[in-house]
Amino acid sequence: MEHAVTLTGPGAGQASPEAVPFFTQAAGFAAAWPKIEANLNAVVDGGKYSHGPLVAEFEAALAEYTGAEHVVGVNSGTDALVLLLRAAGLRPGEEVVVPAFSFVATASSVMLARGRPVFVDIDPATYAMDAAAVPAVVTERTRMIMPVHLFHQLADLAAIAEVAERYALTVVEDSAEAIGMRWDGKHAGLHGAGGVLSFFPTKTLGALGDAGAVITDDPRVAEVAAALRHHGRFGRTLDHFPGISNETVLPGLNSKMDDVQAAVLLAKLATLDADIGRRAVLAAAYTERLTGCPGVRRLPTVVKREADTNPVFYVYLIEVERRDELVAHLAANGVGTETYYPVPLHRQPCFAELGHRAGEFPNAEAACAHAVALPIYPDLAESQVDRVCELIKGFYA
Structure with missing residues (x-):
């Protein structure tokens, strides 16, 4: 049987034709093992297994790839959403507009950040939030709008930005699935206060376990998210919290990225x-x-x-x-x-x-x-x- 599309490259002909797993890497x-092995050896030799030098190296590499001014590595895409919402200024009881079709973390992260998710329907062509449905649910408590970029393409960021400006809403992006997607050259997650990436093993860039990141061009969002991932501790005097140094200012999480995951992600990013x-x-x-x-x-x-x-x-x-x-x-x-x-x-x-x-x-x-x-x-x-x-x-x- 002949096809116009010819498939060549990694994996071709390697697996049994009788079984097709949903995912395997x-x-x-x-193929990536030599670089992964070298990175893992560096982790073991250095003795820093969490929030260490390989995490910092991966954050820098990911910033270069996405064009983000700031990357904050955390231990999952879900935690990244929670920390982003809090760092972007969501206050208890405020509402965040989200699509009714997404992974549960889209809405549960709003609740974990002490907000209230408000659902709208989706555009059936993109499976993303229907921006035209947002005005009907906006109230005086609505603070943010969180589009989700699902499966293979971006939500309508132009329409969402117009609605957000009209109602003075902050845009945060659930861009967990969207690594590599860009809108007029700007990477997903960088079209509002910030976005997130998930490195769950099945993702386009996948780790060996859970890992994630907050990406943003806003220095304050990055600074607060970085503190929140480490129990809310600020390790130096900050412009946004004058006089505070090495103290726990905000109730945070233990959501630091493991260097073992950074070792894998650095190799696979190439x-x-x-x-x-x-x-x-x-x-x-x-x-x-x-x-x-x-x-x-x-x-x-x-x-x-x-x-x-x-x-x-x-x-x-x-x-x-x-x-x-x-x-x-x-x-x-x-x-x-x-x-x-x-x-x-x-x-x-x-x-x-x-x-x-x-x-x-x-x-x-x-x-x-x-x-x-x-x-x-x-x-x-x-x-x-x-x-x-x-x-x-x-x-x-």
Whole structure:
């Protein structure tokens, strides 16, 4: 069988055609191992395992890659969100507008920062917040708006900025999935008070465990976030807290990044652009093979903007009929998938106190009923892409 899209590169032909895991980084990790090993040896020899020199080196490298003025390494993307919200000035009881379709940390981070999440529906083309829905929920308590950049493209940052300016709201970005995505050359997370990155192992830039970062061009946000990750301790006199030195000023967390994770991330950052390119090739291959397939309601689209934007395929998400049956069929044939997200945020039990009901956010609920993510990572082989697509076509035949 011939295809217009030819897949070559890391991982091609290495895995069994009978099994397609949802994610593996075995081949990529093996290729990066010499540099990882050298970095890990430096950690062990130096005896500083957390918040040490390799973390500082990774922060500097990530700042260069993203163009951020400040990078604050922390122990997870979720903690990064909590610290960003607090550092950007969220006060107890204030509201943050968030989309109803996202990972639970988007909204739970607002609660952990002692705010109140307020949900709006999504744009079905991007799965991101519908900026036109925001004005209807703004109140005198609304302080921030937090778009989420999901799967492979940015939210409509121009529309969100216009709404934020009209209502004097602070923009903070849940850019956890968006490393490498840019809007007119400016990296995701740098279009408001700040953003976050997650380095969970499955992410485009993944560690061996949990790790994350706050990125910002605002020195005060960076300074406060850096203190909050270390129990709220400021180690020197600060412009924003005159006379305070080496004291605990704010109640913070123990959310320092481990140097072991920084050792891995430093090595993998060197191949990030190549990995992003590989993901783009795989996404194009999926799209070519699945176009016109009965039962597939929607394939990923890249929404055209007036701004110059670039997709980065962290996730290849499709919408299908009989989603759960298809997932079971693929699993029975050795193919891993991930359901993003089976329950919309406003229907999650942890947000029951907010008083929402089914049907309030129809676009979010439709996505939850039909969306499924297919395997996409640099190690994926051409034969595995073929197998996934053939199984999907066979299911709907």
